[in-house]
Amino acid sequence: MKTTLDELQAFVTVIDAGSITAAAEQLAQTVSGVSRTLRRLEEKLGTTLLRRTTRRLALTEEGSLFLLRARAVLDAVESAEDEMAARREHPAGRLRVNAASPFMLHAVVPLLAGFRAQYPDIELELNSNDDLIDLIEQRTDVGIRIGALRDSTLHAMPLARFALRVLASPAYLKAHGKPRHVEDLRGHSLIGFTQPESLNRWPLRHAGGEDYEITPCLRASSGETVRQLALAGQGIACLADFMTRADRARGDLVQLLIPHTVEQLQPVNAIYYRNTELAARIRVFVDYLAGALKQAQG
Structure with a gap:
């Protein structure tokens, strides 16, 4: 023109x-x-x-x-x-959110009723994927990532930090005994991840340092699958608090090796592309999620 x-x-x-x-x-x-x-x-x-x-x-x-x-x-x-x-005053429109399945199920979904009541004109589209995706290619407004970020072209807002704990079900412990020392894990069924391998280094203090590299007997790509295996008594797992808080409160999973556990907080960030002013529907969602997660952690 x-x-x-x-x-x-x-x-x-x-x-x-x-x-x-x-x-x-x-x-x-x-x-x-x-x-x-x-x-x-x-x-x-x-x-x-x-x-x-x-x-x-x-x-x-x-x-x-x-x-x-x-x-x-x-x-x-x-x-x-x-x-x-x-729209800035009354955010509206479709908002596409992507997160790993465990975080979507255990952290995001429980907060949606409050968000939708506050912002009824925002149409949410929730996508779960345990692999990293390209936000633009997948037409995604907000991605939620757990762990260290690698893509420097993205803007990130910290949402929360969750502790990692070594856990097992009472049924497993009754059948196989409770490990008292980190070295005792060698005699147990350990549930780990197919990738990344860093998730198979547990925050445990032992003679070799402050992280313990396990050799899993069972591996899964999704944290939710690892959780379900642990709940089913298939072995010992290391999982973040956001997906096991209710399990621990009910006694369905029990924390192990507490004196040997190193405090290791796993960061969770909301990521998005931002060339100019951030769209209101994205801003209010990220702000709401950060506030609600902080409140839930107490």
Whole structure:
């Protein structure tokens, strides 16, 4: 598009004000500046829009036609700006959120009733994936990532930090005994992750340091699968608090090796692309999630 909004605004203001001088006052510009804008607009269009005399301005036939179109364009832009302002005050629209399945199930889903009650015009689309995805390629507004971030092109907002604990079910402990020392784990069924291997280093203090690399008897790609295996009495697992708090409160999972456990807090971040002002629907979701998770942690 050759014509700018400033040129359209100057043209319409001159007509409405009745003179270039009055238009210049309204636009807080000089008379010569407005005159140059009009000449530039006519040159771009290749036609005369206004006939100027010392006493008055008169629209040409082309000028009258262009005035209708210019008003329509400016009205459309103003309406769009008003709509965006309204969305800032009352966030609306579709919001696509991606998170690993365990975090979605145990941390996000329980908070959605409160969020939806507060922001009923936001249409949520929840996608779970245990692998990292490309936000743009998957048309995702907000991703939730657990652990250290690698992509420096993304903006991140810390949501929470969760402790890791070594756990087993009472049924497993009854059948196999309770390990008293870290080295005792060698004689137990250990449940680990297929990837990344860093999740198979548990925060346990032992003779070799403050993380203990396990050799899993069972491996799973999803933390939720690891949790279900532990609940089913299939072995000992190391899981984050966000997915086991209720299990521990009910006694379905029991923390082991407490004196040997090193406090290791796993960071959780909301990530998103941000080139200009953050969309209101994204901002309120991230803020709500951070506040609710902080409150839940006490």
